[in-house]
Amino acid sequence: MRPSDYELLKLTPLYAAVGKDSIDRLIRDAIVQAAPKGAVLFEEGDEAQFVYVILAGQVGLVAGGSGGAATLIEFFNAGEIFVAPAAILNLRLLVSARVTHDARIVMIAAETFRHAVAHDHALAVAMVAVLAKHWRLLIRQIKDLKLRSTAERLAAYLLTLIPATGGPATLKLAEERKLLAGRLGMTPETLSRAFVQLRKLGVSSRGRQVQIASVRQLRDFCGFDDLV
Amino acid sequence: MRPSDYELLKLTPLYAAVGKDSIDRLIRDAIVQAAPKGAVLFEEGDEAQFVYVILAGQVGLVAGGSGGAATLIEFFNAGEIFVAPAAILNLRLLVSARVTHDARIVMIAAETFRHAVAHDHALAVAMVAVLAKHWRLLIRQIKDLKLRSTAERLAAYLLTLIPATGGPATLKLAEERKLLAGRLGMTPETLSRAFVQLRKLGVSSRGRQVQIASVRQLRDFCGFDDLV
DNA sequence: ATTCACTCTTGATAAATATCAAGCGGTGCG
């Protein structure tokens, strides 16, 4: 682990929550890996060997269907920890992980992590908070899939990327449209058409740059709740 | 709290995980409520006032869409604890809760619970495990919604209700079809047709009683993975 | 037993989304 990696690690919410000592114990035997875009960190069905903390870049959790189809379940960005659940429970992984932006990743042995959670109260409490947040993220996604149309899902997603104002806003999508489509549970073609539908609500998109004329209007459109 | 309630509480996984002392601290000021079918424990958008442990009966987490539509996100049965995430994070609730089978429920003040998690290591560790399991449950549901057809979702759901054998099996659905349809992300009509589709795979259903001629065949049909 | 209120099923139709097939506009490269 390079000094610069450690500096990045210090910026993570996990570090803020548990402090230097807990982190140091956790990363004593950890590996830092540079993973290029497209790299596969692990495959669905594998044993959970590691817990991952992203220092830089982006990773997508991908679930493959039986017939070759695959969707993106969730993105993880710098500072976040992922796949704790399988590692904690010592079970097979439900998803694969693919690097979607060149990344530097800390890999902590699952066994080390389990031991740490069992003995380090600060870490256990921090993990409760992390998992609780993720629970809500997933509930949100299920609500989206079950009750919103494709255009509404896109609108709701865009709204999560910007601060909660009412007026105009600009944002840049971090991911390719194909992946975004997967995350939103639709095909790339349908995503394209969803953007077209949002045009009459004042959303213009060129490439990854998206402009929103009225955040309020968009929020009304998708019945966006502010419940974070 | 009646002695019989305490006996039920002893049977919960939570009790097994944290032991008598932790539980006793937790329930010192808890209320036990008898809630009839149809009762609403809390509404989406409320502050999280309590954490709930189900002693008997069944509760459904319901999410309402903007336009009056509503789906069932998940069922919780005797022995389970729910809505910890909002209570832990002290946030507004993302879902409502409706009693789907007459229930007896322990209500623990959210503040008490937060304090206990922060100070009781055994409880924190137990909650990490509970939340990790739930994470996987929700991931499964998202995978189902994104990659499986309605009939496949039904088949996969039925398979979760029976032991992992290969031969014939019988099971009884605990919930009405309308609610089950919501849980599976489809309308009651579509659920009905999904059952018809499964008939040629050896699934016969009369009312809530379901018979499966060949579990293996059903598993092949929906590409069921054994990853619990 | 009769009726009423249900839930569940079935059929016909409509709406949403996926699929298939071009086409467009960049970008890298011979």
Next chain:
DNA sequence: CGCACCGCTTGATATTTATCAAGAGTGAAT
């Protein structure tokens, strides 16, 4: 420059699922 490639869009069509509208069971109360 020209060419192929890639990511995205657009159009036409097919498929899936929802919606609307009857019926058919089922069970409880009278």
